[in-house]
Amino acid sequence: MLTFIFYAFVIIVLIQLSYYVFVFGKFAFAKKQKSTPKRIPISVIVCAKNEAENVVRFIPLLAEQDYPDYEIILIDDASSDETLEIFENFEKQYSNVRLVRVQNNEAFWGNKKYALTLGIKAAKKEYLIFTDADCFPASKDWIKEMSSQFTMHKTIVLGYGAYEKINKSFLNKIIRFETMLTAVQYFSWAKAGKPYMGIGRNLAYKKEEFYNVNGFIEHMKIRSGDDDLFINQIATKRNTTFNFSPESFTYSMPKTTFKAWFTQKRRHVSTAKHYKSFDKTQLALFYISQLLFFLFAIVLLSFLYQWIIVLCIIGFRYLFSWITLGFSAGKLKEKDVMYWFPIIEIVLIFTQLNVFITNLFSKPVYWK
Template structure:
């Protein structure tokens, strides 16, 4: 005999609600539309591409040709700013002397008590001849020769920041690729909805005039990293940031070393303390994770309770609460993975989503236990 009392009904309703919430709170459930922009040649503006190289002679030699072969009728210049050269970067740059639109500059070795990467960006922006600045790193390369065009056409009236996507190369581990996609997608969706918070990638367009009038990185120059985060957080206003997610405007970043991967994610815990709208941003991720874990926990307890109390009506609702979020998240992830050319197997999506908070917790512990002087350049 099936037991259908108030307790059974309440539990079934809770399971249905949890299944819906887990699906709706999913980061990949949210959709972004990339409106295709087409400008005539006379409306295009010249662009200055600033590339930061930090002991990246090999990567620069492999990737620079992709920047120099861009198809952009309005004209562009490439400015390579070398923040550190202990591996022969200067010698690599000499082999590109034939390119008339390539300029190089070096951060002085005597520059101390400030972030060398932020100083490198500042030098690059000041040296730029054009108002539109496209910023990236030497470890990245465009996937097409329309990267500059695709990014610059997004910068229309009322837009002063364009956030593009950058992916890891295919030889990168799948969890790192998924971790990056999940974070970048969250950041870009916030910008799409009008509240640009930050960016996880290295594909950013902004205006020199804004940077100079806002005194660049003033107020956070001492923090070693977070250069892209501070740019987006400081210079974006409500509705002033656009996203560029078409495949032509994507960058591919070389596989990060273990040290680079750990540093990037550990340093963020220092950076986010100095960003505006940080609490609001974290709640979006927390709702996603909480919805997923709460749903699975409710399923486990409801199955145990239904068996022990002989309330077997609960079992099909428990099954539904498990399957619906699973299928929904897989479908949404497939759409996003295909859109961003992310090399991640679909069967790993749910395990990776469950692993995200543990990965963040590991980076948080590393940050808590570390010497906080590691995150600032002023050691006095």
């Protein structure tokens, strides 16, 4: 039995190395991107529901972008706080701000996709950049950087939505590592010609991509996925690229309690089951290989079975994963989380398992 586990352990490590070297390495060791400034008209779209505190702080930062031709579409999704009043003041204050008021609709109650659809239809520009109401751009060149990657054929640009650093918070390090790893995955697969997701905190695409598939109609009944499900549906090797320049990042405040973050992860994970078969398979294989790596290593070391070889294999695996993720973390300005990599990885693996099990017995809460 232990012999079987040992050989299974070797196979698992080879699968892990294949991911880290041949897939994630495509992003980790990618050359610095060339930024070609463009003057294409841009509509920045922000959908908010009860985000009064955040929009007061962050919308002015969007209005101060250094870009010659852009508008800001502010969507109030039937907020019950002061969000609508604040948006109305911004519309009076800034000439390039336009407001979309969304009334509760019985057929689409609480569905962010319905609100976004109204905002996209209201946009006057052909190229759209999306961010969330609780996000802010890393620089005044955010629009310039994201739009610089558009070409005649590249009509989808995936961006990085980072979380702010909170000193001495281990939960913050976990959240930022998980966010970085997710970005490494979707950037790497996009680089490999198999794009599968993007994040609504920082995403851009041409409006025709939306209309070509009748918007969110294919998954309108799924409460989440206005970003990743939509990109999973429309993204191809031909039309998709990404931007990892620091000026193109957006930032938002992370959750400050494990319970809040766990609830957020439940929503994110529940969407992945609707991905294309290949994407679900590659994501599942990576996660299962992570889980089995630790379980098999514990069993083999507990019985001291070929323990010197097992330790060498473990060290070999960590060497390659640390190098690959270290270079990736450098690109995404998250180097500090790598010092805690082994511990954070274990926490994430078993948190993910808890999320899967919890989602089997109850549905996660979606748009506010």
